[in-house]
Amino acid sequence: MQFNPWALAAVVLVAAVTFSLGYRSSRFATSTHDFLVARRTVRSRRNAAAISGEYLSAASFLGIAGIVLSEGADALWYPIGFTAGYLALMLFVAAPLRRSGAYTLPDFVEARLGSVPLRRFATAFVVFIGMIYLVPQLQGAGLALSMITKTPVWVGAVLVMVVVTINVILGGMRAITVLQAFQYWLKLFTIAAPAFVLCAVFLTSGSGGGALGSPAPPQFDERTTVSVRTGVALQVESPTLVEVRDKAGASETEVWGPETEHRAAEGSTLTFEAGSRVPVVTGGATDNESWVRPGSSGLEGLLKTYSLIFATFLGTMGLPHVLVRFYTNPDGKAARRTTVHVLLLLGLFYLFPVILGALSRIFVPQLLVTGETDAAVLLLPMAMVPGVWGQILGAVIAAGAFAAFLSTSSGLLVSVAGVLSTDVLPGRVRDFRLAAVIVAIVPMVLAVTVKSGGLSLSVGMSFALAASTFSPLLVLGIWWRKLTWAGAMAGMSVGGGLVLIALVFNVTVAAGGGIAPWWTLQPALFTVTAAFATTVLVSLATRHRIPDDVNRVMLRLHAPDRLGFMRDRAVARFGQAEERVRMARGRHRK
Template sequence: MMGQSAWALGGIVIVAMLTFYLGWYSSRKAITTPDFLVARRTVRANQNAAAISGEYLSAASFLSVAGLVLKDGADALWYPIGFTAGYLALLLFVAAPLRRSGAYTLPDFAEARLGSTALRRLSTGFVVIIGLMYLVPQFQGAGLTLNAVSSVPAWVGAVVVAAVVMVNVLGGGMRAITVVQAFQYWVKLFAIALPAFVLFAVFFTDQPAKARPLSAAAPPSFTHATEVTVRSPVRLRVAEPVRLSATGAVDGAPANGPVYWGRGLHDVDRGTTLRFPAGASAPVVDGNPPTNALWLHPEAGGARSLFATYSLIFATFLGTMGLPHVLVRFYTNPDGRAARRTTLHVLWLLALFYAFPTVLGALSRLYLPQLLVTGQTDAAVLLLPNTMLPNVVGRLLGAIVAAGAFAAFLSTSSGLVVSLAGVLSTDVLPGRVRDFRVATLIAGSAALLLAVPMTSIDISRSVSLAFAVAASTFCPLLVLGIWWRGLTAAGAAAGMVVGGGLAVAAAVVTSVSSLTGGWASPLLYEPALVSVPVAFLTMVAVSKATSRRLPPDVGRIVLRLHAPDRLGFVKDRDVARFGSPADGRAATDGRHRLLRDRSHR
């Protein structure tokens, strides 16, 4: 174990050092507020696509997709499909018009389209909520990674990621992290693709594994004697009787020796150690498919599972259009045409990546059944290489995977911190570079303070709830604001409050439930199927009721959003406040300086 820890920690250190160096190198030319907020709007389409992909492929993508495939099977495939297909909707409806708006942030777009400072403040609040909901799981995932590959406490990983991210963002904002995120996409692709190819080849030479097909009606089984320590109370479903040894508390009674479990449900207390002999059937956490046949069969959970699936589709397909840290990257493109090309490139970059976690999740079903017992399936990608190859090759692959996972946390966290800092600095603070840096410290520290005390979190659930909030707030605001002239500020605000309120309430209830015994209804974990249509309907109904309060210049604004770039209607907002990119070029001599443009002297 110590040898594996050293290899993994070495890979993590290398990625962290390269990230820090690239951030420092890129920050030398960041001198004006537009540099920090939108990288001077000069990022090329292919580079921006790699940066968006690097930012978007978070802990939920690198760790949780494989873990979801491991425990949920065919139903889990909607996650990578939805994460990718969301960019198709963004390409068709939002990307180019959003760039043509000339805004710097989502609240800036809301005010530019509807002329309401109150709506801008409301949008700022939801940007902060979504950003924190997405950022906290990244820090938690970093802790999980370090804890899974070494004996380092989980909070250390969160602190390391927060420190590296804040240093890079403080140094150069969007301009610095663009290069970092583009680099980290390719690191993550390599770190997930190489183990997938190697381990899949190992599987084809492993005759005992091939003798246990995943299509069998039997539950997964242990390939060798396995000891499992339960870190939090679980209720397990046993599909076939199993004999094991337990030390701790099982089914409400002390246990210290042989135990026989018949078919049905069995409770295991925190700290209990279970020892399964080779060939024993693996129980699974209640609610997950107990047999491989059910694991391969979609919608095996009936009407409740069908509701959750459609709700997940709503959240992922539409939530991408409302994620502030994704949308802010489209402000960095030179024009609307480049924004569309960027989105098209992102589609194939994501599709390429998501093929590999699916393979690793299926292999984990064969080789890591113990994770089905504890429910800690997010660790599957980290543990699989050394489990299938307990030698130097497995340790090397494990180090590569750990480094890729850390790159996922760093890149996504960087984008989230920039998004939060940009909104806080322009909407709460005066908007200078100094204010951006203060906002960076506030955003990063707040997320870290929330992440460290939370010892247990389901990364995929947290991220899907963030998608649900985004789909229930900014998605209807953008779609109706871009494509419907009749939207009013009152209608937009009402829809965001109602839809976002429903999604946030569901997130709060499920978070409290997960920490106090899991009493909440499973339907609350996927609220988008209710909250998104309600948000759209509320915006339309209230806008029609307040149709006399349409902005007087709505025709000019809509024309700017839809007119071809070559007609020259696009004009960036807040040039007088922040200065133009040309001001910064004249002020720099290659060294990192504070803001030089005349508007801040």
């Protein structure tokens, strides 16, 4: 991809506007209450836009189109799951969570089950989930900036983290609420407008017409040279002639057959003649017939899809940066109304990455060779509209991509810093700021040093971890009186431990150049089931540990707002166990 000055200008403009809005909003943030939950005064429509802006991350803006390009119809479960997760959140979690009066997810855990060790255990998982979710955001930023400016990948990661950290330090949740709401509408425009233009170009030019409807694999329309930046394993549908040039400059012409896997080393270049079939990274759809047909990979594909559904449907309710936004609503009714609005906003947005992913299979098939499918929406405009107009469309998309990195990273940083400042540090404003700096440094280093995978797949592992730890705790904690802290800790240990084992295994296999089995890449079908079963069984075996105040807490969670049972856990130092005694005496603010 050639240097695009328009895209560079768009990225700089988005970064400047983000910093300006964050700085202006931060002037109103003066207390810990502002930094953690924006004084609980955010109304449903603005909060819905802020949640949508925060939730539409690199996986949504870049990753969805990339995985549609590679996997076709089966990839549609990603946007469906990302959206439908809010339906489960609305039905089971949103209103009771707000009525609990908690400030953070570990704060809710202690309020419900009365266990300080469980609270600390939950804090560790919140921090870890936030970290592994932040890493792909920063890697996506590095990928996007390197594509449009030819800068090293680490530059984009550092730029996003610096801008986000400054905004969070200055104003916390109060500052980023307005910022994230603005960034949702910016992202919607920057992906919808180019999608409409590119669809019009496609329909009027007739280029590639009917290509996706044919059973044949995608093909190169002209002689094409592909540079391989990271080593990949490729497969072909039919015998394919390819000229391979290694890093040292030595070249050799080979015929790749469909029976074997072919390795392309880092730094090599592959040249294909016009009309050649496009190889794909092992595991992708090699022909258009299987690409457009869901469930074409048999029983294994079906189980993988169910595992993805478990992760996305239940993982949303366990993501700390999503849940913390519901603490900013005035009451439970507003929290539920917010979720309804989020469903509408997300459903509207996800129409467009799917369209761009389908067009990418026709116009930028070379990404199937390199495996860099996350760059599809960045490269597509200039592939379809050569010249300055293509660069301008690419700049618009680049602006939206950077808004996605900034908004999601802001929410993650606020949620994790809030937990660290209230559970590890004394809980003052300066402690929140110190925690934000600490949290920013670790994922930034990991993003630069760890090899990048597919954004949707990386974020999908975060969803699996959230679904296997906090989802059982929240659903059973809100709706089942017999839950005990021992059962909750056992369920989190089993579910989270299995996901972490799968994550380590995947990293090890990838480092050795292999491909991990699907049940480690998408483990939620097994880990979520194990977590729920363990939580229930251990709770039944430890009935004597049911909290004494369970009836009072459950009444607070489920009583209608107008009855006045809702109380905020507002204390000088958040998260103290003795605050439960104060709650019983009524010493807290309405």
